[in-house]
Amino acid sequence: MDYPELLEATIRHLEEEKARGVRHVNVDREVLSRLARPISRSIARSDASPSVPETAPRPQSPRIEVPGQSAPVSESRRVEKFEPTRVTRSREEKETAMAGLRERAMGCALCPNLAAARTQVVFGVGNIHTELMFVGEAPGMDEDRQGEPFVGKAGELLNKIIGAMGLKREEIYIGNVVKCRPDTPGQASGNRPPTPVEMAACLPFLAAQIDIIQPKVIVCLGTSAVQGLLGKKQIGITRLRGKWMSFEGIPVMPTYHPAYLLRNQSVSEKRKVWEDMLAAMERLGLPISEKQRGYFLQK
Ligand code: SF4
Structure with missing residues:
Protein backbone atom coordinates (compact mmCIF):
# COMPACT_ATOMS: atom_id res chain seq x y z
CA MET A 1 0.00 0.00 0.00
CA ARG A 45 9.59 7.03 -1.32
CA SER A 46 8.43 3.58 -2.21
CA ASP A 47 9.62 2.31 1.18
CA ALA A 48 7.59 4.82 3.18
CA SER A 49 4.57 2.71 3.90
CA PRO A 50 5.84 -0.67 5.16
CA SER A 51 6.97 0.71 8.51
CA VAL A 52 3.55 2.27 9.15
CA PRO A 53 1.23 -0.15 10.94
CA GLU A 54 -1.66 -1.17 8.73
CA THR A 55 -4.34 -0.37 11.29
CA ALA A 56 -6.99 0.52 8.71
CA PRO A 57 -7.37 -2.21 6.11
CA ARG A 58 -8.88 -0.96 2.86
CA PRO A 59 -12.52 -2.00 2.77
CA GLN A 60 -13.55 -3.96 -0.29
CA SER A 61 -16.65 -3.06 -2.25
CA PRO A 62 -19.25 -5.77 -2.51
CA ARG A 63 -18.52 -7.86 -5.60
CA ILE A 64 -21.84 -7.86 -7.29
CA GLU A 65 -22.28 -10.45 -9.94
CA VAL A 66 -25.62 -10.30 -11.67
CA PRO A 67 -26.72 -13.09 -14.00
CA GLY A 68 -26.14 -11.92 -17.57
CA GLN A 69 -23.09 -9.95 -16.50
CA SER A 70 -19.65 -11.50 -16.79
CA ALA A 71 -17.69 -9.03 -14.64
CA PRO A 72 -18.43 -7.67 -11.16
CA VAL A 73 -20.51 -4.50 -11.26
CA SER A 74 -17.83 -2.60 -9.46
CA GLU A 75 -14.46 -3.30 -7.93
CA SER A 76 -14.32 0.24 -6.67
CA ARG A 77 -16.05 2.47 -4.15
CA ARG A 78 -16.34 5.19 -6.80
CA VAL A 79 -19.36 5.52 -9.02
CA GLU A 80 -17.20 6.57 -11.98
CA LYS A 81 -15.79 3.04 -12.15
CA PHE A 82 -19.19 1.36 -12.29
CA GLU A 83 -19.56 -0.50 -15.56
CA PRO A 84 -23.15 -1.14 -16.51
CA THR A 85 -24.01 -4.18 -18.57
CA ARG A 86 -26.86 -2.44 -20.44
CA VAL A 87 -28.04 -5.97 -21.12
CA THR A 88 -31.64 -6.18 -22.25
CA ARG A 89 -33.15 -8.89 -20.11
CA SER A 90 -36.46 -10.70 -20.37
CA ARG A 91 -38.88 -10.26 -17.46
CA GLU A 92 -37.82 -13.62 -16.06
CA GLU A 93 -34.11 -12.78 -16.35
CA LYS A 94 -34.69 -9.48 -14.57
CA GLU A 95 -36.47 -11.21 -11.72
CA THR A 96 -33.72 -13.80 -11.38
CA ALA A 97 -31.02 -11.11 -11.46
CA MET A 98 -32.78 -8.97 -8.86
CA ALA A 99 -33.39 -11.94 -6.58
CA GLY A 100 -29.68 -12.83 -6.75
CA LEU A 101 -28.70 -9.25 -6.02
CA ARG A 102 -31.10 -9.08 -3.07
CA GLU A 103 -29.62 -12.24 -1.62
CA ARG A 104 -26.13 -10.75 -1.80
CA ALA A 105 -27.25 -7.53 -0.15
CA MET A 106 -29.01 -9.39 2.66
CA GLY A 107 -25.72 -10.96 3.73
CA CYS A 108 -23.57 -7.86 3.24
CA ALA A 109 -21.50 -6.64 6.19
CA LEU A 110 -19.20 -4.23 4.40
CA CYS A 111 -20.06 -1.45 6.85
CA PRO A 112 -19.48 -3.26 10.16
CA ASN A 113 -21.22 -0.70 12.37
CA LEU A 114 -24.31 -0.53 10.15
CA ALA A 115 -24.47 -4.30 9.78
CA ALA A 116 -24.25 -4.69 13.58
CA ALA A 117 -26.95 -2.09 14.31
CA ARG A 118 -29.49 -2.88 11.59
CA THR A 119 -32.68 -4.87 12.09
CA GLN A 120 -32.56 -5.87 8.45
CA VAL A 121 -31.22 -4.77 5.08
CA VAL A 122 -33.73 -2.50 3.33
CA PHE A 123 -33.08 -3.56 -0.23
CA GLY A 124 -35.83 -1.80 -2.21
CA VAL A 125 -39.44 -2.34 -3.15
CA GLY A 126 -41.77 -2.19 -6.11
CA ASN A 127 -42.12 -3.18 -9.71
CA ILE A 128 -38.78 -3.99 -11.34
CA HIS A 129 -40.38 -3.74 -14.80
CA THR A 130 -41.21 -0.07 -14.26
CA GLU A 131 -40.08 2.96 -16.23
CA LEU A 132 -39.92 5.16 -13.12
CA MET A 133 -37.64 4.75 -10.14
CA PHE A 134 -37.42 6.86 -6.97
CA VAL A 135 -34.13 6.96 -5.07
CA GLY A 136 -33.74 8.11 -1.46
CA GLU A 137 -30.72 8.30 0.83
CA ALA A 138 -30.99 5.53 3.45
CA PRO A 139 -33.50 3.78 5.68
CA GLY A 140 -34.56 5.48 8.89
CA MET A 141 -35.89 3.84 12.03
CA ASP A 142 -39.33 3.03 10.56
CA GLU A 143 -37.84 1.55 7.40
CA ASP A 144 -35.31 -0.49 9.39
CA ARG A 145 -38.15 -2.02 11.40
CA GLN A 146 -40.42 -2.73 8.43
CA GLY A 147 -37.77 -3.60 5.83
CA GLU A 148 -39.18 -1.23 3.23
CA PRO A 149 -38.06 2.22 2.07
CA PHE A 150 -40.28 5.27 2.67
CA VAL A 151 -42.83 3.85 5.11
CA GLY A 152 -43.06 6.62 7.73
CA LYS A 153 -44.67 10.03 7.38
CA ALA A 154 -42.30 10.92 4.52
CA GLY A 155 -43.34 7.67 2.84
CA GLU A 156 -47.01 8.59 3.16
CA LEU A 157 -46.31 11.91 1.49
CA LEU A 158 -44.33 10.17 -1.27
CA ASN A 159 -47.33 7.88 -1.84
CA LYS A 160 -49.53 10.97 -2.23
CA ILE A 161 -47.11 12.47 -4.75
CA ILE A 162 -47.08 9.21 -6.72
CA GLY A 163 -50.90 9.15 -6.58
CA ALA A 164 -51.09 12.74 -7.85
CA MET A 165 -49.03 11.61 -10.83
CA GLY A 166 -51.79 9.12 -11.62
CA LEU A 167 -49.67 6.15 -10.51
CA LYS A 168 -49.65 3.62 -7.70
CA ARG A 169 -46.70 2.83 -5.43
CA GLU A 170 -46.77 -0.79 -6.64
CA GLU A 171 -46.22 0.38 -10.22
CA ILE A 172 -42.85 1.99 -9.59
CA TYR A 173 -39.62 0.98 -7.84
CA ILE A 174 -38.21 2.67 -4.73
CA GLY A 175 -34.65 2.18 -3.53
CA ASN A 176 -32.04 3.91 -1.40
CA VAL A 177 -28.38 4.72 -1.98
CA VAL A 178 -27.58 3.01 1.35
CA LYS A 179 -29.39 -0.20 2.25
CA CYS A 180 -28.80 -0.29 6.00
CA ARG A 181 -29.95 2.27 8.54
CA PRO A 182 -27.09 4.61 9.50
CA ASP A 183 -26.52 3.81 13.15
CA THR A 184 -26.90 6.37 15.92
CA PRO A 185 -24.76 5.06 18.80
CA GLY A 186 -25.97 6.07 22.22
CA GLN A 187 -29.35 7.27 20.92
CA ALA A 188 -32.54 5.32 21.40
CA SER A 189 -34.22 7.06 18.48
CA GLY A 190 -33.50 9.44 15.62
CA ASN A 191 -31.82 9.12 12.29
CA ARG A 192 -28.70 10.50 10.68
CA PRO A 193 -27.74 10.95 7.03
CA PRO A 194 -25.32 8.38 5.61
CA THR A 195 -21.66 9.38 5.38
CA PRO A 196 -19.92 9.68 2.00
CA VAL A 197 -18.00 6.50 2.89
CA GLU A 198 -21.20 4.55 3.54
CA MET A 199 -22.79 5.84 0.34
CA ALA A 200 -19.75 4.94 -1.73
CA ALA A 201 -19.61 1.48 -0.16
CA CYS A 202 -23.26 0.69 -0.91
CA LEU A 203 -23.64 2.43 -4.27
CA PRO A 204 -22.74 -0.67 -6.34
CA PHE A 205 -25.94 -2.31 -5.08
CA LEU A 206 -28.09 0.60 -6.26
CA ALA A 207 -26.15 0.84 -9.51
CA ALA A 208 -26.84 -2.85 -10.12
CA GLN A 209 -30.54 -2.38 -9.32
CA ILE A 210 -30.71 0.45 -11.84
CA ASP A 211 -28.84 -1.68 -14.37
CA ILE A 212 -31.37 -4.49 -13.99
CA ILE A 213 -34.47 -2.26 -14.00
CA GLN A 214 -33.20 0.19 -16.65
CA PRO A 215 -35.86 2.80 -15.86
CA LYS A 216 -36.53 5.63 -18.30
CA VAL A 217 -36.48 8.18 -15.48
CA ILE A 218 -35.00 8.30 -11.97
CA VAL A 219 -36.31 10.81 -9.43
CA CYS A 220 -33.67 11.47 -6.78
CA LEU A 221 -35.02 12.65 -3.42
CA GLY A 222 -32.91 15.04 -1.37
CA THR A 223 -29.34 16.22 -1.04
CA SER A 224 -27.76 13.00 0.25
CA ALA A 225 -29.38 10.86 -2.43
CA VAL A 226 -28.17 13.22 -5.16
CA GLN A 227 -24.69 13.33 -3.70
CA GLY A 228 -24.60 9.55 -3.31
CA LEU A 229 -25.92 8.74 -6.77
CA LEU A 230 -24.39 11.55 -8.81
CA GLY A 231 -21.39 12.53 -6.71
CA LYS A 232 -22.51 16.18 -6.61
CA LYS A 233 -20.58 17.17 -3.54
CA GLN A 234 -21.09 20.53 -1.87
CA ILE A 235 -23.96 21.50 -4.14
CA GLY A 236 -27.23 21.76 -2.28
CA ILE A 237 -30.51 20.36 -3.54
CA THR A 238 -31.87 23.92 -3.82
CA ARG A 239 -29.51 24.54 -6.73
CA LEU A 240 -29.78 21.08 -8.25
CA ARG A 241 -33.52 20.44 -8.15
CA GLY A 242 -35.49 20.86 -11.33
CA LYS A 243 -32.46 20.33 -13.59
CA TRP A 244 -32.09 17.12 -15.54
CA MET A 245 -28.97 15.14 -14.80
CA SER A 246 -27.87 11.70 -15.82
CA PHE A 247 -26.72 8.42 -14.29
CA GLU A 248 -25.29 5.93 -16.78
CA GLY A 249 -27.28 7.63 -19.55
CA ILE A 250 -30.56 7.50 -17.60
CA PRO A 251 -32.21 10.90 -16.99
CA VAL A 252 -32.26 11.85 -13.30
CA MET A 253 -34.53 14.54 -11.86
CA PRO A 254 -33.31 15.76 -8.44
CA THR A 255 -35.98 17.14 -6.14
CA TYR A 256 -36.60 17.80 -2.46
CA HIS A 257 -36.97 14.91 -0.03
CA PRO A 258 -40.60 14.50 1.15
CA ALA A 259 -39.34 15.03 4.73
CA TYR A 260 -38.39 18.57 3.70
CA LEU A 261 -41.96 19.21 2.56
CA LEU A 262 -43.20 17.97 5.94
CA ARG A 263 -41.02 20.57 7.63
CA ASN A 264 -41.76 23.33 5.13
CA GLN A 265 -45.39 23.17 4.10
CA SER A 266 -45.43 26.33 1.99
CA VAL A 267 -47.36 26.06 -1.26
CA SER A 268 -44.41 27.44 -3.22
CA GLU A 269 -42.13 24.58 -2.08
CA LYS A 270 -44.82 22.01 -2.85
CA ARG A 271 -45.18 23.55 -6.31
CA LYS A 272 -41.43 23.20 -6.93
CA VAL A 273 -41.57 19.47 -6.22
CA TRP A 274 -44.71 19.16 -8.30
CA GLU A 275 -43.04 20.91 -11.25
CA ASP A 276 -40.21 18.36 -10.99
CA MET A 277 -42.81 15.57 -11.08
CA LEU A 278 -44.51 17.17 -14.10
CA ALA A 279 -41.13 17.21 -15.88
CA ALA A 280 -40.69 13.51 -15.06
CA MET A 281 -44.21 12.73 -16.30
CA GLU A 282 -43.56 14.59 -19.56
CA ARG A 283 -40.34 12.67 -20.08
CA LEU A 284 -42.19 9.40 -19.49
CA GLY A 285 -44.98 10.41 -21.88
CA LEU A 286 -47.61 10.11 -19.14
CA PRO A 287 -50.93 11.89 -19.69
CA ILE A 288 -51.18 15.19 -17.79
CA SER A 289 -54.56 16.84 -17.23
CA GLU A 290 -55.10 20.59 -16.88
CA LYS A 291 -56.04 19.95 -13.27
CA GLN A 292 -52.71 18.22 -12.67
CA ARG A 293 -50.82 21.08 -14.35
CA GLY A 294 -52.47 23.54 -11.98
CA TYR A 295 -51.70 21.81 -8.65
CA PHE A 296 -50.22 24.23 -6.07
CA LEU A 297 -50.39 27.21 -8.42
CA GLN A 298 -51.10 30.27 -6.33
CA LYS A 299 -53.85 32.46 -7.74
S1 SF4 B 1 -25.01 -0.24 3.88
FE1 SF4 B 1 -24.77 -1.42 1.98
S2 SF4 B 1 -22.56 -1.82 1.81
FE2 SF4 B 1 -22.99 -1.22 3.96
S3 SF4 B 1 -23.36 -3.17 5.04
FE3 SF4 B 1 -25.36 -2.41 4.38
S4 SF4 B 1 -25.70 -3.42 2.38
FE4 SF4 B 1 -23.51 -3.61 2.85
Missing part, protein backbone atom coordinates in the same frame (compact mmCIF):
# COMPACT_ATOMS: atom_id res chain seq x y z
CA ASP A 2 1.56 3.36 -1.01
CA TYR A 3 1.21 6.63 0.88
CA PRO A 4 -1.96 8.04 -0.80
CA GLU A 5 -3.73 4.69 -0.40
CA LEU A 6 -2.66 4.49 3.24
CA LEU A 7 -3.81 8.05 3.88
CA GLU A 8 -7.16 7.41 2.20
CA ALA A 9 -7.69 4.21 4.20
CA THR A 10 -6.75 5.99 7.43
CA ILE A 11 -9.16 8.86 6.78
CA ARG A 12 -11.89 6.39 5.89
CA HIS A 13 -11.24 4.39 9.06
CA LEU A 14 -11.32 7.53 11.21
CA GLU A 15 -14.59 8.69 9.58
CA GLU A 16 -16.13 5.31 10.35
CA GLU A 17 -14.92 5.48 13.95
CA LYS A 18 -16.34 9.01 14.28
CA ALA A 19 -19.69 7.86 12.88
CA ARG A 20 -19.71 5.15 15.57
CA GLY A 21 -19.29 7.79 18.25
CA VAL A 22 -15.54 7.34 18.88
CA ARG A 23 -14.01 10.69 19.76
CA HIS A 24 -10.39 9.75 20.63
CA VAL A 25 -7.78 7.47 19.06
CA ASN A 26 -4.37 6.49 20.41
CA VAL A 27 -1.58 7.17 17.91
CA ASP A 28 2.12 6.90 18.75
CA ARG A 29 4.52 9.72 17.88
CA GLU A 30 6.30 7.75 15.13
CA VAL A 31 3.07 7.16 13.17
CA LEU A 32 1.98 10.75 13.70
CA SER A 33 5.25 12.17 12.40
CA ARG A 34 5.11 9.92 9.31
CA LEU A 35 1.54 10.98 8.54
CA ALA A 36 2.55 14.64 8.92
CA ARG A 37 5.20 14.42 6.18
CA PRO A 38 4.43 16.21 2.91
CA ILE A 39 2.67 13.88 0.47
CA SER A 40 5.04 14.53 -2.41
CA ARG A 41 7.98 13.35 -0.33
CA SER A 42 6.24 10.21 0.77
CA ILE A 43 4.98 9.40 -2.72
CA ALA A 44 8.54 9.51 -3.99
Whole structure:
Protein backbone atom coordinates (compact mmCIF):
# COMPACT_ATOMS: atom_id res chain seq x y z
CA MET A 1 0.00 0.00 0.00
CA ASP A 2 1.56 3.36 -1.01
CA TYR A 3 1.21 6.63 0.88
CA PRO A 4 -1.96 8.04 -0.80
CA GLU A 5 -3.73 4.69 -0.40
CA LEU A 6 -2.66 4.49 3.24
CA LEU A 7 -3.81 8.05 3.88
CA GLU A 8 -7.16 7.41 2.20
CA ALA A 9 -7.69 4.21 4.20
CA THR A 10 -6.75 5.99 7.43
CA ILE A 11 -9.16 8.86 6.78
CA ARG A 12 -11.89 6.39 5.89
CA HIS A 13 -11.24 4.39 9.06
CA LEU A 14 -11.32 7.53 11.21
CA GLU A 15 -14.59 8.69 9.58
CA GLU A 16 -16.13 5.31 10.35
CA GLU A 17 -14.92 5.48 13.95
CA LYS A 18 -16.34 9.01 14.28
CA ALA A 19 -19.69 7.86 12.88
CA ARG A 20 -19.71 5.15 15.57
CA GLY A 21 -19.29 7.79 18.25
CA VAL A 22 -15.54 7.34 18.88
CA ARG A 23 -14.01 10.69 19.76
CA HIS A 24 -10.39 9.75 20.63
CA VAL A 25 -7.78 7.47 19.06
CA ASN A 26 -4.37 6.49 20.41
CA VAL A 27 -1.58 7.17 17.91
CA ASP A 28 2.12 6.90 18.75
CA ARG A 29 4.52 9.72 17.88
CA GLU A 30 6.30 7.75 15.13
CA VAL A 31 3.07 7.16 13.17
CA LEU A 32 1.98 10.75 13.70
CA SER A 33 5.25 12.17 12.40
CA ARG A 34 5.11 9.92 9.31
CA LEU A 35 1.54 10.98 8.54
CA ALA A 36 2.55 14.64 8.92
CA ARG A 37 5.20 14.42 6.18
CA PRO A 38 4.43 16.21 2.91
CA ILE A 39 2.67 13.88 0.47
CA SER A 40 5.04 14.53 -2.41
CA ARG A 41 7.98 13.35 -0.33
CA SER A 42 6.24 10.21 0.77
CA ILE A 43 4.98 9.40 -2.72
CA ALA A 44 8.54 9.51 -3.99
CA ARG A 45 9.59 7.03 -1.32
CA SER A 46 8.43 3.58 -2.21
CA ASP A 47 9.62 2.31 1.18
CA ALA A 48 7.59 4.82 3.18
CA SER A 49 4.57 2.71 3.90
CA PRO A 50 5.84 -0.67 5.16
CA SER A 51 6.97 0.71 8.51
CA VAL A 52 3.55 2.27 9.15
CA PRO A 53 1.23 -0.15 10.94
CA GLU A 54 -1.66 -1.17 8.73
CA THR A 55 -4.34 -0.37 11.29
CA ALA A 56 -6.99 0.52 8.71
CA PRO A 57 -7.37 -2.21 6.11
CA ARG A 58 -8.88 -0.96 2.86
CA PRO A 59 -12.52 -2.00 2.77
CA GLN A 60 -13.55 -3.96 -0.29
CA SER A 61 -16.65 -3.06 -2.25
CA PRO A 62 -19.25 -5.77 -2.51
CA ARG A 63 -18.52 -7.86 -5.60
CA ILE A 64 -21.84 -7.86 -7.29
CA GLU A 65 -22.28 -10.45 -9.94
CA VAL A 66 -25.62 -10.30 -11.67
CA PRO A 67 -26.72 -13.09 -14.00
CA GLY A 68 -26.14 -11.92 -17.57
CA GLN A 69 -23.09 -9.95 -16.50
CA SER A 70 -19.65 -11.50 -16.79
CA ALA A 71 -17.69 -9.03 -14.64
CA PRO A 72 -18.43 -7.67 -11.16
CA VAL A 73 -20.51 -4.50 -11.26
CA SER A 74 -17.83 -2.60 -9.46
CA GLU A 75 -14.46 -3.30 -7.93
CA SER A 76 -14.32 0.24 -6.67
CA ARG A 77 -16.05 2.47 -4.15
CA ARG A 78 -16.34 5.19 -6.80
CA VAL A 79 -19.36 5.52 -9.02
CA GLU A 80 -17.20 6.57 -11.98
CA LYS A 81 -15.79 3.04 -12.15
CA PHE A 82 -19.19 1.36 -12.29
CA GLU A 83 -19.56 -0.50 -15.56
CA PRO A 84 -23.15 -1.14 -16.51
CA THR A 85 -24.01 -4.18 -18.57
CA ARG A 86 -26.86 -2.44 -20.44
CA VAL A 87 -28.04 -5.97 -21.12
CA THR A 88 -31.64 -6.18 -22.25
CA ARG A 89 -33.15 -8.89 -20.11
CA SER A 90 -36.46 -10.70 -20.37
CA ARG A 91 -38.88 -10.26 -17.46
CA GLU A 92 -37.82 -13.62 -16.06
CA GLU A 93 -34.11 -12.78 -16.35
CA LYS A 94 -34.69 -9.48 -14.57
CA GLU A 95 -36.47 -11.21 -11.72
CA THR A 96 -33.72 -13.80 -11.38
CA ALA A 97 -31.02 -11.11 -11.46
CA MET A 98 -32.78 -8.97 -8.86
CA ALA A 99 -33.39 -11.94 -6.58
CA GLY A 100 -29.68 -12.83 -6.75
CA LEU A 101 -28.70 -9.25 -6.02
CA ARG A 102 -31.10 -9.08 -3.07
CA GLU A 103 -29.62 -12.24 -1.62
CA ARG A 104 -26.13 -10.75 -1.80
CA ALA A 105 -27.25 -7.53 -0.15
CA MET A 106 -29.01 -9.39 2.66
CA GLY A 107 -25.72 -10.96 3.73
CA CYS A 108 -23.57 -7.86 3.24
CA ALA A 109 -21.50 -6.64 6.19
CA LEU A 110 -19.20 -4.23 4.40
CA CYS A 111 -20.06 -1.45 6.85
CA PRO A 112 -19.48 -3.26 10.16
CA ASN A 113 -21.22 -0.70 12.37
CA LEU A 114 -24.31 -0.53 10.15
CA ALA A 115 -24.47 -4.30 9.78
CA ALA A 116 -24.25 -4.69 13.58
CA ALA A 117 -26.95 -2.09 14.31
CA ARG A 118 -29.49 -2.88 11.59
CA THR A 119 -32.68 -4.87 12.09
CA GLN A 120 -32.56 -5.87 8.45
CA VAL A 121 -31.22 -4.77 5.08
CA VAL A 122 -33.73 -2.50 3.33
CA PHE A 123 -33.08 -3.56 -0.23
CA GLY A 124 -35.83 -1.80 -2.21
CA VAL A 125 -39.44 -2.34 -3.15
CA GLY A 126 -41.77 -2.19 -6.11
CA ASN A 127 -42.12 -3.18 -9.71
CA ILE A 128 -38.78 -3.99 -11.34
CA HIS A 129 -40.38 -3.74 -14.80
CA THR A 130 -41.21 -0.07 -14.26
CA GLU A 131 -40.08 2.96 -16.23
CA LEU A 132 -39.92 5.16 -13.12
CA MET A 133 -37.64 4.75 -10.14
CA PHE A 134 -37.42 6.86 -6.97
CA VAL A 135 -34.13 6.96 -5.07
CA GLY A 136 -33.74 8.11 -1.46
CA GLU A 137 -30.72 8.30 0.83
CA ALA A 138 -30.99 5.53 3.45
CA PRO A 139 -33.50 3.78 5.68
CA GLY A 140 -34.56 5.48 8.89
CA MET A 141 -35.89 3.84 12.03
CA ASP A 142 -39.33 3.03 10.56
CA GLU A 143 -37.84 1.55 7.40
CA ASP A 144 -35.31 -0.49 9.39
CA ARG A 145 -38.15 -2.02 11.40
CA GLN A 146 -40.42 -2.73 8.43
CA GLY A 147 -37.77 -3.60 5.83
CA GLU A 148 -39.18 -1.23 3.23
CA PRO A 149 -38.06 2.22 2.07
CA PHE A 150 -40.28 5.27 2.67
CA VAL A 151 -42.83 3.85 5.11
CA GLY A 152 -43.06 6.62 7.73
CA LYS A 153 -44.67 10.03 7.38
CA ALA A 154 -42.30 10.92 4.52
CA GLY A 155 -43.34 7.67 2.84
CA GLU A 156 -47.01 8.59 3.16
CA LEU A 157 -46.31 11.91 1.49
CA LEU A 158 -44.33 10.17 -1.27
CA ASN A 159 -47.33 7.88 -1.84
CA LYS A 160 -49.53 10.97 -2.23
CA ILE A 161 -47.11 12.47 -4.75
CA ILE A 162 -47.08 9.21 -6.72
CA GLY A 163 -50.90 9.15 -6.58
CA ALA A 164 -51.09 12.74 -7.85
CA MET A 165 -49.03 11.61 -10.83
CA GLY A 166 -51.79 9.12 -11.62
CA LEU A 167 -49.67 6.15 -10.51
CA LYS A 168 -49.65 3.62 -7.70
CA ARG A 169 -46.70 2.83 -5.43
CA GLU A 170 -46.77 -0.79 -6.64
CA GLU A 171 -46.22 0.38 -10.22
CA ILE A 172 -42.85 1.99 -9.59
CA TYR A 173 -39.62 0.98 -7.84
CA ILE A 174 -38.21 2.67 -4.73
CA GLY A 175 -34.65 2.18 -3.53
CA ASN A 176 -32.04 3.91 -1.40
CA VAL A 177 -28.38 4.72 -1.98
CA VAL A 178 -27.58 3.01 1.35
CA LYS A 179 -29.39 -0.20 2.25
CA CYS A 180 -28.80 -0.29 6.00
CA ARG A 181 -29.95 2.27 8.54
CA PRO A 182 -27.09 4.61 9.50
CA ASP A 183 -26.52 3.81 13.15
CA THR A 184 -26.90 6.37 15.92
CA PRO A 185 -24.76 5.06 18.80
CA GLY A 186 -25.97 6.07 22.22
CA GLN A 187 -29.35 7.27 20.92
CA ALA A 188 -32.54 5.32 21.40
CA SER A 189 -34.22 7.06 18.48
CA GLY A 190 -33.50 9.44 15.62
CA ASN A 191 -31.82 9.12 12.29
CA ARG A 192 -28.70 10.50 10.68
CA PRO A 193 -27.74 10.95 7.03
CA PRO A 194 -25.32 8.38 5.61
CA THR A 195 -21.66 9.38 5.38
CA PRO A 196 -19.92 9.68 2.00
CA VAL A 197 -18.00 6.50 2.89
CA GLU A 198 -21.20 4.55 3.54
CA MET A 199 -22.79 5.84 0.34
CA ALA A 200 -19.75 4.94 -1.73
CA ALA A 201 -19.61 1.48 -0.16
CA CYS A 202 -23.26 0.69 -0.91
CA LEU A 203 -23.64 2.43 -4.27
CA PRO A 204 -22.74 -0.67 -6.34
CA PHE A 205 -25.94 -2.31 -5.08
CA LEU A 206 -28.09 0.60 -6.26
CA ALA A 207 -26.15 0.84 -9.51
CA ALA A 208 -26.84 -2.85 -10.12
CA GLN A 209 -30.54 -2.38 -9.32
CA ILE A 210 -30.71 0.45 -11.84
CA ASP A 211 -28.84 -1.68 -14.37
CA ILE A 212 -31.37 -4.49 -13.99
CA ILE A 213 -34.47 -2.26 -14.00
CA GLN A 214 -33.20 0.19 -16.65
CA PRO A 215 -35.86 2.80 -15.86
CA LYS A 216 -36.53 5.63 -18.30
CA VAL A 217 -36.48 8.18 -15.48
CA ILE A 218 -35.00 8.30 -11.97
CA VAL A 219 -36.31 10.81 -9.43
CA CYS A 220 -33.67 11.47 -6.78
CA LEU A 221 -35.02 12.65 -3.42
CA GLY A 222 -32.91 15.04 -1.37
CA THR A 223 -29.34 16.22 -1.04
CA SER A 224 -27.76 13.00 0.25
CA ALA A 225 -29.38 10.86 -2.43
CA VAL A 226 -28.17 13.22 -5.16
CA GLN A 227 -24.69 13.33 -3.70
CA GLY A 228 -24.60 9.55 -3.31
CA LEU A 229 -25.92 8.74 -6.77
CA LEU A 230 -24.39 11.55 -8.81
CA GLY A 231 -21.39 12.53 -6.71
CA LYS A 232 -22.51 16.18 -6.61
CA LYS A 233 -20.58 17.17 -3.54
CA GLN A 234 -21.09 20.53 -1.87
CA ILE A 235 -23.96 21.50 -4.14
CA GLY A 236 -27.23 21.76 -2.28
CA ILE A 237 -30.51 20.36 -3.54
CA THR A 238 -31.87 23.92 -3.82
CA ARG A 239 -29.51 24.54 -6.73
CA LEU A 240 -29.78 21.08 -8.25
CA ARG A 241 -33.52 20.44 -8.15
CA GLY A 242 -35.49 20.86 -11.33
CA LYS A 243 -32.46 20.33 -13.59
CA TRP A 244 -32.09 17.12 -15.54
CA MET A 245 -28.97 15.14 -14.80
CA SER A 246 -27.87 11.70 -15.82
CA PHE A 247 -26.72 8.42 -14.29
CA GLU A 248 -25.29 5.93 -16.78
CA GLY A 249 -27.28 7.63 -19.55
CA ILE A 250 -30.56 7.50 -17.60
CA PRO A 251 -32.21 10.90 -16.99
CA VAL A 252 -32.26 11.85 -13.30
CA MET A 253 -34.53 14.54 -11.86
CA PRO A 254 -33.31 15.76 -8.44
CA THR A 255 -35.98 17.14 -6.14
CA TYR A 256 -36.60 17.80 -2.46
CA HIS A 257 -36.97 14.91 -0.03
CA PRO A 258 -40.60 14.50 1.15
CA ALA A 259 -39.34 15.03 4.73
CA TYR A 260 -38.39 18.57 3.70
CA LEU A 261 -41.96 19.21 2.56
CA LEU A 262 -43.20 17.97 5.94
CA ARG A 263 -41.02 20.57 7.63
CA ASN A 264 -41.76 23.33 5.13
CA GLN A 265 -45.39 23.17 4.10
CA SER A 266 -45.43 26.33 1.99
CA VAL A 267 -47.36 26.06 -1.26
CA SER A 268 -44.41 27.44 -3.22
CA GLU A 269 -42.13 24.58 -2.08
CA LYS A 270 -44.82 22.01 -2.85
CA ARG A 271 -45.18 23.55 -6.31
CA LYS A 272 -41.43 23.20 -6.93
CA VAL A 273 -41.57 19.47 -6.22
CA TRP A 274 -44.71 19.16 -8.30
CA GLU A 275 -43.04 20.91 -11.25
CA ASP A 276 -40.21 18.36 -10.99
CA MET A 277 -42.81 15.57 -11.08
CA LEU A 278 -44.51 17.17 -14.10
CA ALA A 279 -41.13 17.21 -15.88
CA ALA A 280 -40.69 13.51 -15.06
CA MET A 281 -44.21 12.73 -16.30
CA GLU A 282 -43.56 14.59 -19.56
CA ARG A 283 -40.34 12.67 -20.08
CA LEU A 284 -42.19 9.40 -19.49
CA GLY A 285 -44.98 10.41 -21.88
CA LEU A 286 -47.61 10.11 -19.14
CA PRO A 287 -50.93 11.89 -19.69
CA ILE A 288 -51.18 15.19 -17.79
CA SER A 289 -54.56 16.84 -17.23
CA GLU A 290 -55.10 20.59 -16.88
CA LYS A 291 -56.04 19.95 -13.27
CA GLN A 292 -52.71 18.22 -12.67
CA ARG A 293 -50.82 21.08 -14.35
CA GLY A 294 -52.47 23.54 -11.98
CA TYR A 295 -51.70 21.81 -8.65
CA PHE A 296 -50.22 24.23 -6.07
CA LEU A 297 -50.39 27.21 -8.42
CA GLN A 298 -51.10 30.27 -6.33
CA LYS A 299 -53.85 32.46 -7.74
S1 SF4 B 1 -25.01 -0.24 3.88
FE1 SF4 B 1 -24.77 -1.42 1.98
S2 SF4 B 1 -22.56 -1.82 1.81
FE2 SF4 B 1 -22.99 -1.22 3.96
S3 SF4 B 1 -23.36 -3.17 5.04
FE3 SF4 B 1 -25.36 -2.41 4.38
S4 SF4 B 1 -25.70 -3.42 2.38
FE4 SF4 B 1 -23.51 -3.61 2.85
